[in-house]
Amino acid sequence: MSALLALDGVTVARGGRTVLAGADLQLHAGERLALVGPNGAGKTTLLRTLVGLERPSAGRVVAFGAERRTEVDFGTVRARAQLMFQDPDDQLFCPTVIDDVAFGPLNLGRKRDEAFAAARAVLERLGLVHLADRVTHRLSGGEKRLVCLAALIAMAPDALLLDEPTNDLDEENRARMIDILLRLDAALLLVSHDRDFLERIATRAVLLREGTVRPALVHRHVVTQEEIHIHGLDASHRHAEG
Amino acid sequence: MPAALGAAPVRVSFGIAALDPRTRLLGAFAGVLAVALLSSLWVLAAAALGTFALALAAGPGTAALMRRLVHLEGFMLVLLALLPFTVPGTPLFGAPPFVASAEGFARAVQILLKVNACGFLVFALLGGLEPVRIGAAALALKAPERLVQLFLLVVRYGGVLRAEAARLQEAMRARAFAPRASLTWSLHTWRTYGHMLGMVLVRALERAERVSEAMRCRGFSGRLPASAERPALGAADLAFALLLAAAILAAFAAEHLA
Numbered sequence A: 001m002s003a004l005l006a007l008d009g010v011t012v013a014r015g016g017r018t019v020l021a022g023a024d025l026q027l028h029a030g031e032r033l034a035l036v037g038p039n040g041a042g043k044t045t046l047l048r049t050l051v052g053l054e055r056p057s058a059g060r061v062v063a064f065g066a067e068r069r070t071e072v073d074f075g076t077v078r079a080r081a082q083l084m085f086q087d088p089d090d091q092l093f094c095p096t097v098i099d100d101v102a103f104g105p106l107n108l109g110r111k112r113d114e115a116f117a118a119a120r121a122v123l124e125r126l127g128l129v130h131l132a133d134r135v136t137h138r139l140s141g142g143e144k145r146l147v148c149l150a151a152l153i154a155m156a157p158d159a160l161l162l163d164e165p166t167n168d169l170d171e172e173n174r175a176r177m178i179d180i181l182l183r184l185d186a187a188l189l190l191v192s193h194d195r196d197f198l199e200r201i202a203t204r205a206v207l208l209r210e211g212t213v214r215p216a217l218v219h220r221h222v223v224t225q226e227e228i229h230i231h232g233l234d235a236s237h238r239h240a241e242g
Numbered sequence B: 001m002p003a004a005l006g007a008a009p010v011r012v013s014f015g016i017a018a019l020d021p022r023t024r025l026l027g028a029f030a031g032v033l034a035v036a037l038l039s040s041l042w043v044l045a046a047a048a049l050g051t052f053a054l055a056l057a058a059g060p061g062t063a064a065l066m067r068r069l070v071h072l073e074g075f076m077l078v079l080l081a082l083l084p085f086t087v088p089g090t091p092l093f094g095a096p097p098f099v100a101s102a103e104g105f106a107r108a109v110q111i112l113l114k115v116n117a118c119g120f121l122v123f124a125l126l127g128g129l130e131p132v133r134i135g136a137a138a139l140a141l142k143a144p145e146r147l148v149q150l151f152l153l154v155v156r157y158g159g160v161l162r163a164e165a166a167r168l169q170e171a172m173r174a175r176a177f178a179p180r181a182s183l184t185w186s187l188h189t190w191r192t193y194g195h196m197l198g199m200v201l202v203r204a205l206e207r208a209e210r211v212s213e214a215m216r217c218r219g220f221s222g223r224l225p226a227s228a229e230r231p232a233l234g235a236a237d238l239a240f241a242l243l244l245a246a247a248i249l250a251a252f253a254a255e256h257l258a
Ligand SMILES: Nc1ncnc2c1ncn2[C@@H]1O[C@H](COP(=O)(O)OP(=O)(O)O)[C@@H](O)[C@H]1O
Pocket: A014, A015, A016, A019, A037, A038, A039, A040, A041, A042, A043, A044, A045, A046
């Protein structure tokens, strides 16, 4: 089966430094892929490359069955693959929560009533409907995260790319986020330093280091320098995938 | 002018909070426009009194009103002190070259009344309204979309940027930075503030970049979708509009009769 999203030998420079150097990655439908790596390894850069916010100097970005190069190409990618930014304040720019969640569907050309009904339905499904009329910049950090997630889910994406989604979540909201993610149909690409979170969610893991992506095993302990192992319930399955 | 005065308490009884933001925005706009066109001191005085009563009864609370007025009146005092001396006309007092003219004095009082009447009206109608709702109302009233976008983004990110600047300042203080309280600050103090300002600017720019990227990621192509729920105007809105129109008409009539 071909991948939903793939990087094929991609090289990306930021600020004059090569961050990705021939990186390969594949995200398949139904998969929840953990992307781990030290600070500054380029995890955020990799996610940005997948939705065309960074353009590779070499290699190919293949998304939903076609190679993507131009802003127009990535326009169609962005309707189906949603990126959650590291800082929720970057994402929630609408006055109220319901406005923000309806923003994406409206951009997809839905009618106003439809879009707001869909937004409300998503909030309801995620147990966030009590936040609907709140002013976005007065939400707590954790609430902002969950609303961001709702706004992305409202786009009915085939793939969700989440950049450190459990930052500033308390235990309760973190459990809620996990619960929500496990019930989604979309493929997930998860960047996180939160071991326990990845352990519970990820079906496969890769490690980004020195600009390239290599398989990692989901295991509780760091076994070698090269591989971050995060213990999983079905480790054998992951070994096979890795 | 009695009509203008008399209308105010009646309006209050409807409760400003019950009015649609669009009504409040339009009302403020119409009222300010009318006040700007009036010139009779008596009519203006009546308008100022009426709007003051409205602000007291319907604004964001007396304490908040007074706090906001302090800013306004400070500026007005300067105007009141300077204007009589800069407008030529019948001398009132003083010796050349500093002569206060009656015309200048009248002009100063006129401006004072106008500004206060407008200020009271805006406090009364918009003071209790979330800025985001003002933006939404402006959009609903077909105000230029770019302007409204700008307004809403300023409201949304003003606080974020302020918080960023405050965090930087705290971080500076946490490392024992204290601005030298001398007339000529030390070079270190100047340099530190320079760094801070630069950092705030750079971060604001990067933030703007990321916000725009996040918007593109959700399919944004340059037009903001219309805002959320927009209920129909109610009886209170109609009543308010009629009363305001009556007050404005009465004010113009009084001015012509005077
Ligand atoms: N806006 C930028 N301009 C220039 N360099 C950047 C920018 N953002 C990140 N970098 C650099 O790119 C590298 C990878 O960053 P990033 O992808 O954010 O790493 P990670 O998310 O894995 O922590 C880092 O060395 C960082 O310094």
